[in-house]
Amino acid sequence: MAFPKVAGDLATVELSDVKTAADVTVGLYASIQEAVAGFRSLPVDSSVPKTFIFTGNRMPFLPRDAPWSGLFTLGLQKVDGAYLAETFHTAYEKEGFRYVGLHA
Numbered sequence: 591m592a593f594p595k596v597a598g599d600l601a602t603v604e605l606s607d608v609k610t611a612a613d614v615t616v617g618l619y620a621s622i623q624e625a626v627a628g629f630r631s632l633p634v635d636s637s638v639p640k641t642f643i644f645t646g647n648r649m650p651f652l653p654r655d656a657p658w659s660g661l662f663t664l665g666l667q668k669v670d671g672a673y674l675a676e677t678f679h680t681a682y683e684k685e686g687f688r689y690v691g692l693h694a
Contacts, residue, residue, distance in 0.1 A: 592663045600662055611663035615670040629687050641688040646671055
């Protein structure tokens with residue numbers, strides 16, 4: 591979590607903090623790559639569900655008003671995760687793989 595140097599001015603969040611948030615997304619992507627490899631290693635007729643689940647929260651769907659400015663970098667991670675789950679679910683649905691982001 592990173593706060594802007596100037597309260598309410600998101601452009602003052604340190605670039606290094608944004609990079610750290612992006613690194614979390616890279617880690618999620620790496621996990622998804624491993625899941626694809628693991629799913630493909632299972633027998634085609636396997637009854638084992640091929641589902642990748644990650645948890646999040648409602649942050650990407652909440653209003654972007656000033657009180658949330660301290661959570662800016664966390665919001666980036668949540669939006670990226672939701673995008674990856676939706677994209678990978680669509681891309682691999684024909685292979686029976688599911689990618690689910692749970693948002694409480």
